[in-house]
Amino acid sequence: MFGLLKPNKEQVGSRLREVKDELGLSFSEYGNRLGLIKTTINSYVRGYSLAPLEVVEKVSALSGKPVGWFYFGEIEEYIQDYLLVRGQKALLKDHPDVPLKIKEDFLTGDFKNPGWETEFGYPLESFIDDCYAEIHIKLLREYVQLLALNYLNDHTSLEESKKEDASIFLSSEVMGYYEATRDFAYGDTEKIMATIESYYEGTLKKKELSFDDGYLVGKLINILADDEETEQLISGLSRELTGKRFSNFFGGNELIQVFQSLRPELLKLYAETTFDDYYDWFEK
Template identity: 25%
Template sequence: MKPDRVKVGLRLKVLKDTLGISLAEFAERIESTKGTFNSYLRGVALPPETIVDKIAIVTNATKEWIYFGTAKEYMEGYLENLNTYEEFKIAHPDKLDEIVREFEDSLGTLKITHGINELSNLKELSQFYSEAANEIFISNYNIIFSEYVERLVVEYIKELEKYPIYNKLWTSNGRGYLSVLHERLSRIFPKPRYGEDETILKIAEEQYELLINKILLMYKDDADIERGNLKTKSTLEYLIRKFSTYEGIENLLKDISVRNNLIFNPNAKENEELIEFLMTTLPKLKQIKNNK
């Protein structure tokens, strides 16, 4: 975030008033003209670094404060400009106050880790402040976002946990539904934001279907699912189950499309005809099974 020239002008006015000198005298001390310095005060122009360096010497203010104000003021301005996070900001105003305090408290440590000092130029200062603010905001935001996603998909999680094999093969090795879902959300551009329920639920449903299909493939029949018995199911048996209904074939095609980064529109005429054709193969699939 670049310095706000209007806010810089207000801070320069504070410095001038604190010294108790006229506009003309202040301009003379920093080797500028009255008109030019007045343009800085009114926020018409941003003073160049050479002028800010002279102002810092005359007033004992830091270059950082002149350009960005206090840590609190900077972080508040940063948060105001986060237009893509409006839903989050509205839902968690207390969290925003906490983020401002955290930035204020940790600014000194962040300067050391980033190698920043008062002699740094404006480009370095701007980059540092922006990266430091972003680092603190995102670390706080990610925690809230994770909790928000978990609340949205709680019903999917409950359904998956009905299958003993899910806990045995997925959750126990750190590849549970939520973990995989967050990984997928992080790869999407633009990344879904807090409050975008519809977008997140659509992706969550696709991920649920992928996982539930893998689970069902491991069970021989519904009785085995109730007992929680893991058995080997053949591809033929799996296809018979899927091809028994229009929805089953549609979900299978969705699964294939997602796995291979393909576009699948179930309402497209060609896909409707494809599903209807595949349904006609069900008798043949059953015949193959009976001939085994």
């Protein structure tokens, strides 16, 4: 009936008491309504023992509250408690809205499916896992990039204009390592910082920043960082599409600037995507 997350008998008792008080019943009257002796209902309400399903179903019918609420509270409480059991305390502390996002997806998702529900009408733990995996990877990327920027601020003398690029590069490298190993989690600050340092020492400290150009996104980021290479890119496109060569010898810098204005968006895309994404886009 229950998965990894088990009901807390004291919390269940507190909710049973809430119904008792709302109805204005004594323990004896409450027990009579449920077909229980006073000592038994008292044990459930005080959280000494967990009320069985048949009792909770009777209280549910009596109060109009769903069975799941007695065992786990509101859906978002259930989701949060499950994620805490799964060890996600650090992320939930920084992003307390995550359970509400998963609840919203459960209630209004594009592919709403009764198969997602437990017998209580709450999301299956596997559904929570799937939703959380998508949210977690996005927030972990942001977390790693922030730590990378902090590392660069504290341990390097890079120009300010280059730190954002470098933080995206490092976070992408570290996330690639994460995808392959799952060696850290959100909140593992020391381990992530050590990984960032390792990649910095092995790459940026030894050579100029260059994004992986095996796919178009990284290639364009590298090209658009340089005026001359951007001019060559535009000229190649112009010859391909119109048969005419482009040069900024007599002007045309405006067009170069327009092309280079794409670079911040490409950097954002680079930070948010994986090589699996690129494979899907360019090779499948």
